[in-house]
Amino acid sequence: MKKIIIKYIANTITDQEMESLRLWLKKEKNQNTFEQYIKAFYDIDTAMNKPDLDAAYKKIKLSIDSKKKSKLRVLPVWSRYAAAAVVVFIFSYIYVFDNKEQPVEVLNTFVTTVESGVDKATLTLDDGSNIILEEGKAYSNNTVASNGEEIIYKKEQETIINLDDKVETIKTEPKIVYNYLTTPRGGEFQVMLADGTHVWLNSQTKLKYPTSFKKGVSRQVELVYGEAYFDVSSSKNHNGATFKVISNLQEVEVFGTEFNIKAYKDEASVYTTLAEGKVAVSNFAFNENLKVGQQSIISKSTGEITIKTVNIYNETAWKSGVFSFKNKSLKEIMKVLSRWYDVDIVFENKELETIKFNGVLSKKMTLEEILSPIKRNSNLNYIVNDTKIILK
Numbered sequence: 001m002k003k004i005i006i007k008y009i010a011n012t013i014t015d016q017e018m019e020s021l022r023l024w025l026k027k028e029k030n031q032n033t034f035e036q037y038i039k040a041f042y043d044i045d046t047a048m049n050k051p052d053l054d055a056a057y058k059k060i061k062l063s064i065d066s067k068k069k070s071k072l073r074v075l076p077v078w079s080r081y082a083a084a085a086v087v088v089f090i091f092s093y094i095y096v097f098d099n100k101e102q103p104v105e106v107l108n109t110f111v112t113t114v115e116s117g118v119d120k121a122t123l124t125l126d127d128g129s130n131i132i133l134e135e136g137k138a139y140s141n142n143t144v145a146s147n148g149e150e151i152i153y154k155k156e157q158e159t160i161i162n163l164d165d166k167v168e169t170i171k172t173e174p175k176i177v178y179n180y181l182t183t184p185r186g187g188e189f190q191v192m193l194a195d196g197t198h199v200w201l202n203s204q205t206k207l208k209y210p211t212s213f214k215k216g217v218s219r220q221v222e223l224v225y226g227e228a229y230f231d232v233s234s235s236k237n238h239n240g241a242t243f244k245v246i247s248n249l250q251e252v253e254v255f256g257t258e259f260n261i262k263a264y265k266d267e268a269s270v271y272t273t274l275a276e277g278k279v280a281v282s283n284f285a286f287n288e289n290l291k292v293g294q295q296s297i298i299s300k301s302t303g304e305i306t307i308k309t310v311n312i313y314n315e316t317a318w319k320s321g322v323f324s325f326k327n328k329s330l331k332e333i334m335k336v337l338s339r340w341y342d343v344d345i346v347f348e349n350k351e352l353e354t355i356k357f358n359g360v361l362s363k364k365m366t367l368e369e370i371l372s373p374i375k376r377n378s379n380l381n382y383i384v385n386d387t388k389i390i391l392k
Contacts, residue, residue: 003313003320022151110384114367117203117340119149121189126177126211133189143194143211144179150190153211176214182206183226186342195219196233197243200319202226203339204264216241223247227262229252229275229319249298253280259290260316266335270298273315281305321363330355330380334391341367345390352380352391 001024004017024030089311120134132138139146144153154201163232183189183201191199194212197219201207205226213219216239223245232243232258245252247263249270257277263270272281274290281288281296286305290296295310317324323340325333331353334345340363355378371389374380381392 026193105370111371111382111389112366112368114341114343116364116366117186117188117342119189120187121181121183121201123151124180124182126179140169150192152192153194155194155196162332176210176212178208178210180206180208180224181348185339193221193233194236195243198231200229202228203342213238213241215239218242218369220244220246223261223263224261224304225265227260227264227318229258229260229316232256234276249300250283250296251283254278268300270300271312271315273312274295275312276314317360318363321359323363324360326358327356328358329353330357330374330378330391333357337367337370343367346388346390348390348392352378355380 001021004021041330059247071150112175118135120132123131123133123139123144125131125141133139133146133148133151135148137146137148144151146152180199181189181191183203183205185204187203191201191207191209193199193209198354199207199221203226205228207221207225207226207228208224209221218241219238221244230243230245232254235242236256243254243256245254245261247261247270250272252259252261252272252325255278257279258275259279260273260275261271261275262273272279272290274292276292279290281290281298283298285303288296288305288307290307293309293312294307295315297306297308298304311326312325314324321337331347338345339341355372372384375382383390383392
């Protein structure tokens with residue numbers, strides 16, 4: 001239920017999840033738990049003292065009022081808490097700084113115009129041609145179809161022949177060809193592979209995969225760079241054929257499970273987080289089995305691997321329309337934001353890089369809605385040089 005509450009707060013909850021939350025809240029003890037959780041997690045008591053909280057709430061309320069009335073009536077008591085928490089981006093601030101006068105807010109036309117990312121990607125076919133995929137734009141060919149949010153590959157090919165007025169359907173062995181799906185900065189996309197495996201691609205990610213898989217042969221794809229979440233079709237459905245993901249410095253072998261791989265070019269390590277099932281992470285030097293909730297970290301400089309226990313939701317919330325930060329440095333946060341909002345963010349004051357925050361934000365928020373409260377809660381200011389944001 002914790003995940004559903006977070007999705008409600010971030011305004012990314014589905015109708016089915018909303019109904020589950022409504023039924024759960026029929027019990028008075030659950031109502032108390034829900035209210036206390038929101039207050040504790042987002043420090044609402046502190047937020048209520050913010051001078052611009054009412055304005056922030058009014059802004060989010062306009063969008064809430066435009067939604068279906070069934071959703072609007074579910075949680076009238078706490079909806080104000082939730083909406084305010086998302087808009088103001090309440091951080092639990094754990095960095096102690098001196099009491100210098102806070103810098104005056106600098107309004108900048110560029111920052112106010114930066115919108116959040118959207119569903120968009122480039123599909124590269126085996127002949128090298130590129131197809132632009134984006135919201136509201138459909139595409140299809142003999143093997144794949146897209147609705148503008150995801151692409152789906154046909155599971156198998158069939159040939160229908162007519163022999164002496166007798167129609168027979170013959171399943172043919174498909175030719176193995178490869179496609180690439182690439183998301184830019186400010187984009188994300190989903191793909192349903194031919195074996196039924198579902199893959200979510202985060203911003204600035206490239207995935208290589210076959211348009212079909214040979215029966216009984218290990219299914220293999222390559223995460224060229226970036227971040228992707230895999231919900232793998234079980235090997236039981238494919239004559240025991242395992243599923244492998246090749247990425248920088250490692251190979252991940254699975255049998256039907258869910259996991260996240262982060263392998264960005266500008267990251268010092270490759271991170272693999274197991275959400276469900278079992279995977280084996282290996283390369284020339286090691287072979288480690290992960291348990292649910294564990295994350296392997298491979299250093300790009302040394303090749304060494306470490307295993308640690310992490311919060312699964314914090315590591316995978318991005319695919320549900322949420323960024324969840326737990327004890328993350330401002331440098332790490334800005335790196336994530338630069339990918340999603342397709343802007344360059346640099347630190348002029350290097351001391352700011354190590355400031356750490358806890359917080360949750362909706363990926364639908366504008367960049368201005370995120371930067372403004374960060375400025376108010378820290379010794380941070382920024383200037384804009386063309387389209388580059390410089391943190392001072």
